[in-house]
Amino acid sequence: MKRLAAHELIVSFVPDAEQPLWRTVMRRRYQLTRNRVQLYNLLESLLEEAHLKLSIVVSDLLGVSARRMRPAIVDGVTDPMVVAALAD
Numbered sequence: 001m002k003r004l005a006a007h008e009l010i011v012s013f014v015p016d017a018e019q020p021l022w023r024t025v026m027r028r029r030y031q032l033t034r035n036r037v038q039l040y041n042l043l044e045s046l047l048e049e050a051h052l053k054l055s056i057v058v059s060d061l062l063g064v065s066a067r068r069m070r071p072a073i074v075d076g077v078t079d080p081m082v083v084a085a086l087a088d
Helices: 018-049 064-074 080-084
Strands: none
Touching: 064 080
16 A cells, blocks of 8 residues: 555556457458468469469459459460450
8 A cells, every 4th residue: 555655556557448349350450461461472373383474464463354364264275365355
């Protein structure tokens, strides 16, 4: 009690009920962003292992144009002009 009266004790911070929820949301957002980047890097490395440099043609490998090109490549289209024509 003497220490409290002498102001030697530091009062600990207790956040309100909303703050832990925001922390959880931000942690989840960070995890999702990290997972998306990992997926992007995995996709790019798999395409490069197959000697396909699709990132030269499109700016985003997960974008609309790339989503149209990938099935064409899987289906066996080998003409680069045909695949490039699928881009916006």
